[in-house]
Amino acid sequence: MAKLIHCVTVLQMLVMGNEETLVGFPVKQAVPALTTLLHVDGNFEIMHHACRALTYMLEALPRSSDIVVDAVPVLLDKVVVVHCCALAYKL
Numbered sequence: 001m002a003k004l005i006h007c008v009t010v011l012q013m014l015v016m017g018n019e020e021t022l023v024g025f026p027v028k029q030a031v032p033a034l035t036t037l038l039h040v041d042g043n044f045e046i047m048h049h050a051c052r053a054l055t056y057m058l059e060a061l062p063r064s065s066d067i068v069v070d071a072v073p074v075l076l077d078k079v080v081v082v083h084c085c086a087l088a089y090k091l
Contacts, residue, residue, distance in 0.1 A: 007049040014056035027064040035071045
């Protein structure tokens, strides 16, 4: 439950923030933490909020793109799983 609360808190900061208000935001620490949360299989809500946080981070803090790129392989793995599930559902 604590992971979800922290993830939602970060997400809310990023949704409401911009480059000026998030000057001291710890991107280098947040991205690996959010990437780790993407691996929490079985808790869709945490994975969903972590993914949204990374998306809003890119929007609010364009300078974070060099670091967020490290999360791309994990995001692509999730897309492949979703695609396979969708394909299996159609069969």
